[in-house]
Amino acid sequence: MEAIAVDPDLYARDSAYSPDDWQSETTSIGSSIYRGLIDNGRRYQSLSDKEYLIPSDEQQFETYEAGHLVDLILDSDRENPLFRSPIGADREKVLQILDIGTGKGTWAIDVADMFPNATVRGVDLFPPPVTWMPPNCVIEVDDILEEWTWREKFDLIHMRNMLGSFDQREWDRVYQQCFDKMAPGGWIEQVEAGPFVSSDDGSLPADSNLAHWGPLMEVCGARAGRPCDIVMTMGDSIKKAGFVDVHEKVYKWPLGPWPRDQKFKEAGMVNIQHWMSGIEGWCMWLLTKYGEPEPWTKDQVHVFCAKMRTELKNPHYHTYHKTRRVWARKPFPGEVPLEAIKPRSTKSAGGGSSSGSAKVKF
Numbered sequence: 001m002e003a004i005a006v007d008p009d010l011y012a013r014d015s016a017y018s019p020d021d022w023q024s025e026t027t028s029i030g031s032s033i034y035r036g037l038i039d040n041g042r043r044y045q046s047l048s049d050k051e052y053l054i055p056s057d058e059q060q061f062e063t064y065e066a067g068h069l070v071d072l073i074l075d076s077d078r079e080n081p082l083f084r085s086p087i088g089a090d091r092e093k094v095l096q097i098l099d100i101g102t103g104k105g106t107w108a109i110d111v112a113d114m115f116p117n118a119t120v121r122g123v124d125l126f127p128p129p130v131t132w133m134p135p136n137c138v139i140e141v142d143d144i145l146e147e148w149t150w151r152e153k154f155d156l157i158h159m160r161n162m163l164g165s166f167d168q169r170e171w172d173r174v175y176q177q178c179f180d181k182m183a184p185g186g187w188i189e190q191v192e193a194g195p196f197v198s199s200d201d202g203s204l205p206a207d208s209n210l211a212h213w214g215p216l217m218e219v220c221g222a223r224a225g226r227p228c229d230i231v232m233t234m235g236d237s238i239k240k241a242g243f244v245d246v247h248e249k250v251y252k253w254p255l256g257p258w259p260r261d262q263k264f265k266e267a268g269m270v271n272i273q274h275w276m277s278g279i280e281g282w283c284m285w286l287l288t289k290y291g292e293p294e295p296w297t298k299d300q301v302h303v304f305c306a307k308m309r310t311e312l313k314n315p316h317y318h319t320y321h322k323t324r325r326v327w328a329r330k331p332f333p334g335e336v337p338l339e340a341i342k343p344r345s346t347k348s349a350g351g352g353s354s355s356g357s358a359k360v361k362f
């Protein structure tokens with residue numbers, strides 16, 4: 001992938017990008033409206049017996065909003081930055097859309113606003129604190145690993161940032177239920193982030209906590225039975241479930257306002273807040289239960305997160321991590337998959353490349 005050019009004027013300018021502005025941390029005070037399970041000062045869902053590694057509390061909902069915004073910024077040159085599956089051109093068609101693990105429901109709400117003829121369902125283990133919803137958006141509290149009871153067949157099923165939610169057997173079950181409950185010709189679309197932080201110009205020291213973060217999450221996630229490599233495996237798993245016409249696009253998500261290009265600069269500004277508010281929730285459960293080389297204390301996690309935040313604010317580190325978007329179609333009855341009759345093309349109609357899921361770490 002092409003390197004993102006660094007802004008040479010970043011530190012010279014007295015601008016909105018001054019460290020005083022973008023380095024401030026996001027803090028939130030949790031509300032006790034929803035009960036859930038409190039552990040190490042964070043609130044976790046309690047609907048399913050299986051523990052979900054990331055909290056469902058105000059701080060994490062703030063994190064989801066920021067992540068959603070980065071996604072929108074990086075696709076802001078598209079008419080529809082919310083998904084790439086080629087549905088919705090016919091605005092008269094009534095669409096059935098499902099967002100699995102909807103979090104705060106922001107994606108589902110935005111899609112419902114953009115497609116008033118669609119019914120958009122967002123499902124999650126925890127009820128999101130939303131006060132207003134478009135009439136064509138429904139948020140449901142349920143465990144997606146249970147048998148699905150929706151009667152409608154979906155035209156689009158979306159998932160984002162579900163990393164660490166399931167083991168491979170559970171993932172296969174989720175994709176199979178997606179396939180079975182999809183209308184013929186319907187699309188599945190998934191966006192996942194890789195945990196590895198890097199820099200193209202060697203500005204991130206190999207012994208930094210940021211460089212250590214990806215390998216740590218990988219080891220502890222595997223130990224917990226929640227592999228953090230879904231970004232690498234989802235393309236193949238989606239194909240295995242029977243989907244065809246598989247496309248993918250890889251994005252670089254900058255950390256900080258260091259890029260020269262305005263779109264990447266804005267994405268980097270928001271992404272740094274995304275990480276500032278997110279890291280503690282991303283790692284507290286994993287490290288206190290399955291930490292390397294042994295479970296960490298809550299205080300050790302706090303110290304580690306504080307060091308990570310300090311490094312995130314270092315304007316000399318030109319860091320980023322990658323995300324991958326995969327979208328694929330359920331074949332029509334009797335359809336012979338294109339892949340079976342002609343060599344795989346590297347071009348795609350949807351603006352991404354056909355998924356070959358290159359085996360590079362990210």
Ligand SMILES: C[S@@+](CC[C@H](N)C(=O)[O-])C[C@H]1O[C@@H](n2cnc3c(N)ncnc32)[C@H](O)[C@@H]1O
Pocket residue numbers: 045048052054056064065067068100101102103104123124125126142143144145159160161162165
């Ligand atoms: C990291 S969040 C991502 C939220 C949202 N998709 C976004 O991109 O902002 C993952 C969500 O998946 C939900 N989740 C995890 N396991 C689930 C399950 N078995 N059924 C339903 N939701 C689940 C979690 O509660 C959490 O809200």
